[in-house]
Amino acid sequence: MADLLNSPAAWGLALVQGLLFLLAAPLLTAWVRRVKARLQNRRGAPLLQPYRDLYKLFAKEAMVARTTSGLFLAAPYIVFGSTLLAGAVVPLLAVNLPTAAIADVIVLAGFFALGRFFLTLAGMDAGTAFGGMGASREMLVSALAEPALLMAVFTLAMTAHSTNLSSVVAYQLDAGLVLRPSYLFALLGLVLVAIAETGRIPVDNPATHLELTMIHEAMILEYSGRHLALMEGAAQLKLMIYGVLISNIFFPWGIATEFTPAALLLGLVAITAKLALLGVLLAVAETVLAKMRLFRAPEFLNMALLFSVLGLLSHVILEVGA
């Protein structure tokens, strides 16, 4: 194991995994949209559409409002970069990659927080009413979502005795299929957090054109061209990260533990299948639900927090020493 950690092949694999995150993220978004369209009796856009959109945006001129500062220009790169780094620490195909050393859940939350910090600042930078509104709403959501996220993953960490994502996944694999009430609660908590954090219905509506109802879209309203492409790319990455997090922590089976081509291929097939299924579930949920009133969002996230705390408690009460 130790030699693997330092071998160039392993680093190469870690790099490939990061690239895969980058390349596959638009596909997941497209998949969710496609399934949603089918559920609404529409044909929907082809799966390559988000790639085309990104390509188009990169080719377009980026308009920047006169009232903005340098922060506005820097934010897309920081937001995209931090999200990409967050993606790099989440085990996608294989565990025990060299990046596993920093694959810590607190690091992950930190990357997200960094991205959000600059995203909200950029939202307010142009000085429009919508950007400020979006930023304040984003903070309302994230102030509650972050602790719930940490709590949910801590529940798992307590079982695995590590906050390292790679170790958590490895522990899960070793322990086999054990039904733990704490995991169930943590899963529920994490799903709710993921919905809120990725701006999906019922918390936010990624497809709306109504400025007054937006959260995430309101913050990036002033962006265009490559800046908008980066912001959109970051949002797609975030959805992918949460999808992989839920898939691989709670259902890690299939992920490669050794770096043979067969194992890696199995890992790829497994994660594709898991994400595809998760995408369908998300699309179904978004189809049958209407968006909540904004002031219900804290209740929704309190529920996530409650689930996560219940997970922690049930771990302490039922599982410790058992």
Added chain:
Amino acid sequence: MSRFDWLPDFLAKLEDASITAPCGPASGGTPASLLVVDAADWGRVASVAISFNCRLAGLWGDQREGKIMLFCCLERQGDYLLLRTAVPLSHPELPSHTFWFPSADRLERHARDLLGVIFTRHPDSRRWTRHRAWPETDYPLRSDFPAAGRRTTKTPQDEEYPFLRAKGTGVYEIPVGPVHAGIIEPGHFRFQAVGEEVLNLEERLGYLHKGIEKIAVGRDSAGLARLAGRVSGDSTVAHAWAACQAMERAAGIEPPPRGLALRALLAERERIANHLGDIGAICNDVGFAFALYQFSRLREIWQRRSAELFGHRLLMDRVVPGGVGVDLESNGSLSLREDHRLLRKELNGLFDILEDHPSLEDRLLTTGRLTAESARSLGSLGYVGKASGQGFDVRHNNPYAPYDRMEVAVPVFEEGDVAARVRVRMEEVRISLDLLDCLLAGLPAGEVRQEMPSLISSAEGVGFVEGWRGEIITYVRFDGEGRVARFFPRDPSWFTWPALERIVLGNIVPDFPVCNKSVNGSYSGHDL
């Protein structure tokens, strides 16, 4: 109940207030009484009218030679009473009605902006329809103002418009529009909000002013019908019908029964198409896209059938003076009934989903409430009024042919929230489908159109039609050469836009779009 049984009491009350006003039937075939009032008594008549629980249904001016005639249309128990007065062009001043009828506010500002009538004691001196592109002394609707407009220098900024400002810590202002993110008409909304709660909303409309009243002048009857069909594209049948009704009353003719039945058929088709679109769009504004696509699909099928059978998706220019421009072929009647059956079946399933969807209910119930009191004082009718306890429907309360031979049910709810406005629409779609079947079953044979007299000289008429948004009142006057001298279509939106300002009070900012959509006022019909 006989027509106008309250009028003698009303006249007696006027006499008590020592107001002498000769009263008689309105000219032509207009089913209304006309009361000629002295300009000085204009305000006092309003005070008597409000004590009689009259509703102000319209107000417009009309320049004739050296004076401006002012009309005010009142309604009580389904009876229309026209008030008329004259003020000299050199000094066009008369008391404002706004103190008694809040609904008169914007109509008076409109008359002031376009004709230069001065309403004394009017609470709002800001310009409304006439934005800054016109100099202070230009009144575009006066006869000395050219229809092509005057070439002016660059339009000054409209920054000066003093919106009502809220002061205090944490209060902030959100300007929205006039250009919006969706493909919708332009209008400006200014919010004062604390956190997410709306303290005040002020509308600024008029961006879609097309000078419809001005370019109507000089047209013949066919030309006016075409223009009326473009007052508001989604209400093309209703507006064209109201204008044609007014012209036919001025000319003293009645279209043949088959023509009238077909007009009603077209009007009900328009109502159903728009209600279907609205129901879907309201659901979409709370993130329930499923309903949008389902109802858009039904609406699309419906409009394609309109194009197949009547030659136009929106039924534009199908209503013409003297009748209708298209006939329904004999097998069309059969296929339409099959359409209705299929639509009913689909709607039963969809309406069940909407009525029994907890997450939708959570968003629509209690959101955007308009009290019955507000609806009454603002004169809001149509689905907005019907959702707030105002059960007026021209087809029911003052039925015009062919509705005079039919029983039109009027759905009324008391809640006044977005959910109630959706329910009114759902009920109206069902009722309209029944009306359509009824119309097809009793479709008279014969001509669909009667020739208009070649010269309608110096005559006037008022049309009253229930469009899908509510009551439309259209005034038409012909000059001595048989050309249109004045055209004023009063769209229902005049009384639902002010309602929106009250509806959003105390709601949260992100609920404004769904409130707005549930009212769905016409910008074009209002800005004219």
